[in-house]
Amino acid sequence: MIFTLFVIATGAELASRLEHLLLQAQRRRVEVKPEAVDEAKTSDEEKPAVDPKDPALLWKTETLDLEPSQFDINKLSTKTQGEGMDYRMYFYYGDQIVSPWHDIPLYANKENKDVHFLCEIPKWTRAKYQTATKEKDNPIYQDSIDGKPRLTAYGDMIFNYGALPQTWEDPKLVDKNTKAKGDNDPIDVLEVGIKEMKSGEFAVVRVLGVLALVDSGETDWKLIVLRTNDRLAQWVNNLADLEREQPGTVDAIRTYFTMYKTAEGKPENKFGYNGECKDAKFANAVIEETHQHWRMLVHGNATVA
Secondary structure, three states, X not given: OOOOOOXXXXXXXXXXXXXXXXXXXXXHHHOOOXXXXXXXXXXXXXXXXXXXXXXXXXXXXXXXXXXXXXXXXXXXXXXXXXXXXXXXXXXXXXXXXEOOOOOOOOEEEOOOXXXXXXXXXXXXXXXXXXXXXXXXXXXXXXXXEOOEEOEOOOOOOOXXXXXXXXXXXXXXXXXXXXXXXXXXXXXXXXEOOOOOOOOOOEEEEEEEEXXXXXXXXXXXXXXXXXXXXOOOOOOOOOHHHHHHHOOOHHHHHHHHHHHHXXXXXXXXXXXXXXXXXXXXXHHHHHHHHHHHHHHHHHXXXXXXX
């Protein structure tokens, strides 16, 4: 079947639209339900690149296909159920349930590199909420230790903590500087604005820099970002601005992640790049790399370990 697309747009809009169409085509190619595959008649080359039974892809029986230029963050809402270990927060776009990891576009504005940030743990709190990467629809839940809801033992978060959608740190790839593999999760984010966010809240953020934490032998990137509607945003566009307007922020973050596991009797963490906080250009390259790893997870042959 041949489709003809007539587009009147700028070069950037056309490139974005073509990328979206390609992504849709890739999804249609790999989203095959188990009953649609006849193992006896299908060669290895013809089998879907991703196993539809993979827990990470339970959400993929149908895809919302939210195009970044059409995505409206104000249409997102959440519903919660259960308490304690059974607590789950689910995400909706309008009246349709969505995955906060897979269905929300990474970029809010790809030209200026603004991205969507999901807050899991609000600052000044310590309940260890995180995205359930192996559950259908990827709700937020509270992590546990010894069968009890987990709290951050080192103390309250000093930033809004969460992740970027449509990113993944591949545990099979080793960073050439840290000499450590990825941590098998969406990339972590520290939002350093003035306002305390809510767990499950999405926001558009500006990327300022990144630290290369090495945690339990894994590369665990820590992005430093600022909400574009924060009161600091009119003055802070980079790490130097952040140090001028909010002195000591990066040092406090570095100290927090160096020490936070010592409260559990574990050794101090280390950092790649001699602990240097890399700038926005470097951070954006890391984001794009983890976005491509996510594409491989969804459309290629990678799996969540």
